[in-house]
Amino acid sequence: MKESSVEALGINLNFSKQRISPIDFSTLMEFAQKKNMVGSFVNMRRGAIVNPSEGRQALHTSLRDPSPDAPYADKVHETLDRICNFANEVNNSKWLGCKGETITDIINIGIGGSDMGPKAVYNALRSSNPKIKVHFLSSADGVSLDRIIANLNPFRTLVVVSSKSFSTLETLSNTHEIFAWLEQAGIKKADYKYHVIAVSANEKAASLLGIPEVNIFPIWDWVGGRFSVWGAIGLPIAVALGEDIFRRFLTGAHLMDEHSASTSIQYNLPAHLAMLSYWNKEKEEVSSFCFLPYDERLSTLVLWLQQLEMESLGKNKTLDGNMVLERTCIPVWGGHGNESQHSFYQFLRQGTARTALDICWCKKPGHSHNELHRILIANAKAQTEALMTRDNEDEYFNVANTIALDELTPEILGALMAMYENKTVMLGSLLGINPFDQPGVELGKILAKRLL
Helix, strand or coil, X not given: CCCCEEEECCEEEEEEECCCCHHHHHHHHHHHHHCCHHHHHXXXXXXXXXXXXXXXXXXXXXXXXXXXXXXXHHHHHHHHHHHHHHHHHHHCCCCCCCCCCCCCEEEEECCCHHHHHHHHHHHHXXXXXXXXXXXXXXXXXXXXHHHHHCCCCHHHEEEEEECCCCCCHHHHHHHHHHHHHHHHCCCCHHHHHHHEEEEECCHHHHHHCCCCHHHEEECCCXXXXXXXXXCXXXXXXHHHHCHHHHHHHHHHHHHHHHXXXXXXXXXXXXXXXXXXXXXXXXXXXXXXXXXXXXXXXXXXXXXXXXXXXXXXXXXXXXXXXXXXXXXXXXXXXXXXXXXXXXXCHHHHHHCCCCEEEEEEEECCCCCCCHHHHHHHHHHHXXXXXXXXXXXXXXXXXXXXXXXXXXXXXXXXXXXXXXXXXXXXXXXXXXXXXXXXCCHHHHHHHHHHHHHC
């Protein structure tokens, strides 16, 4: 396909290295319009029931919408103000530990969307030596626990427990271990009001653990875990990075929502990503999608994106409950682009597979080492070319998008993550499946509890 690109909000998407002709792309856009791909996204934002298996709305977009007319605006804005006020109290040393010491560390206890989203944002936007450090405790693995608490002062530590139901086995188990660590240091239940915050839709369960009601921040059943970083699940980000950065992050995501809903399909970033993903799966028979960021700050987005797409689109039933007749989701994987050149690029270059690539870099570095940035971007562009080069008769190949960010501001990060969320929702429309439930995940939880 001849060189083509679309650009908005500091993000340039170049899809010239896709195997689709202009005529086929026009046909693909007609197909997407018949499927009401963008219209379905608009209906979701307005509050339609788009999760039929659970009878729910999917309104993560409301979490970043400043409009008073957005669904649940009052609840959302009240909670956002609480989050930001709390963040300011901690940062201004008005919120202190039980011995009057400032908070220097946060332990975020949560798994899945309660872990991957906040971790990705924190890694992307934190400074090299942050005033408040966030430590993420997710799996039921004592090694992770020990490595986190080994060098922390419990009297200067804030614990944030994030769980929608407050029944997730790993999260509850880690919470009890951390509570034991606090009590061993002399921090009793009466002192939890200084050291423990809960983020949950189940306030009663959080209260039963001794967490004061005033320390509980709400989340709601109309936001799925993998879409939840924009609300109270993002509280550790707001505290560690500050109110200004958190609000700017939400602003960028909202602007991407506006772009996604109102921009013509031919200039619409997530629409292009969704359509090309559908084409590559159906027509080019690609076997996986590989995300390759050439920026350390974006490296943890790989796992966030993996959960976003594979938990949303890994379904075998249509919206009306019938078995699907096509593949719905392909595996999502990846790694830091420069490091991966010396790892799995040999497979991409000459392996027996067809792979879709998103290669992402920032035009402006997040550091002052200009020569290193020059080398990094030279590698990104050179490898993009190299990964497209195959023998003409080879049945295996790669297709690629390049995504160039002007720089990694909170706004552009928010827009980038919202772009991929919106792509996933739109792709669900093209596939005719529900991207908002996760029955396979729930089954695993039930079986684990039974075996335990």
